[in-house]
Amino acid sequence: MFCQNTIELIAYDCINDRGSNRDISEIKFEILTKHKVISQTTKSKFDLFRFQSSDNEVKIEYNNIYNQKTDTTFFITPKTQKLFLCVEKMKDYEIETFIEKSLEKKKNWKLKLSGGSCFVFTDTEIKIIPNKNGAILKYKYAEDRNGKKIKEKKEIKLDKRDLDNLIIFEKKLRLLNSAMRRCTPATYYYLSYGNETIEIRDQTCVGIFEEYLSKLIERNN
Known part of the structure; x- marks a missing residue:
């Protein structure tokens, strides 16, 4: 017999x-364990999927934003309402x-960025330069702001x-080239070694640039 609580599936940014x-x-999900669909709406931006299960565990397979197929198992209690x-x-x-x-061969790693994403500055260049003590990161960018060209350079010990x-x-x-697409204009990365x-x-x-590089740069300002 199915438990009485209805469980809603939610796509979530856990980071x-x-x-x-x-x-x-x-995200092309599939519930791999026995379940009963209660409601399913996919006609608007606010998609909804609810189901019931009599199992103590529910296994779900789905695609992440990078279009990698992954799976996860949830432990279900009578109080479980959302997954x-x-x-x-x-x-x-x-x-x-x-x-x-780069670190192994002591050669530079370089990344150039261009595009209109709100997460990056235009015309950004980043280098990782290995040395005997580890590595340093150098970056520079040029940004048009209020009609003025703003430039900045910085060196960070990693x-x-x-x-x-x-x-x-x-x-x-x-x-990213095979990831799910959502916004325009695109940001282009040129990764070199x-x-x-x-x-x-x-x-x-x-915003993976914001998640990693922007936070690193801001921390060292």
């Missing part, structure tokens, strides 16, 4: 602890990033935690 800008219908699917969270994967190559976070940042960058360059187009509106 920033807020509702996702994705609708529940966009939050962390759609902004990346599923980690194996790859040797340009940052890791610790191990910074570098670990920047490796995650690069992994997310590499997924040695003679290799990857062009990346970001229309996700999740």
